[in-house]
Amino acid sequence: MENIELLPDFNIDEAKTANRVEKFLLKAIPLFEAQSQLEQLQSPSLSGMPGGSIGNGTEEKILQKMGANDKLYLINRAIDYCPYNKNHILQELYLEGKPEYILRKELHYSRSRFWKLKQEALIWFAEIFAPYYDLRVKK
Secondary structure, three states: OOOOOOOOOOOEOHHHHHHHHHHHHHHHHHHHHHHHOOOOOOOOOOOOOOOOOOOOOHHHHHHHHHHHHHHHHHHHHHHHOOOHHHHHHHHHHHHOOOOHHHHHHHHOOOHHHHHHHHHHHHHHHHHHHOOOOOOOOEO
16 A cells, blocks of 8 residues: 655754755845846847847746746745744744844744744745745755
8 A cells, every 4th residue: 555645744854944944035035026126128129130049038037027926926825824923923034024133022022932933933934835945954
C-alpha cells in the first residue's frame, strides 16, 4: 500500500528556517514591490534599418512586472493564511514595515514571548509557502 503523506514535514531546523524566511521577506518584498512599479514601458524605436532581433524588451518588462506582482500576491496570501496572531505579526513587520520594538509594545508582549511568536509565524509562513518556494531548512 502506498504511503500518502498528509502532514507537512516537521523535521526542520526551526531557528535556521525562521532566519531564512526573515531574510527572504526583508529582501524579496521590497525587490518585488520595486519591480512591480515599473513606471512606463518604452515604446519601440524604429531606426529604419533592418536588425537581427525583433522587439525591444517590452515583452520582457511586462513579464517581469507580472512576475513580481504574482510573487507579491503569493507572499501576501501565504501571510493571510497564517493563524491570526501570526499573520498580524508578519503583516506589521514585513508588509507595513513597523519596527519590531513598537509592535511588541503595542501587543504587550515581553521580548522573549514576542520572539517566540515571531519565530512561530515565520515557520508557519515557510510551511504555507513551501509549494511555491521552499524556505525550510531540514535538520
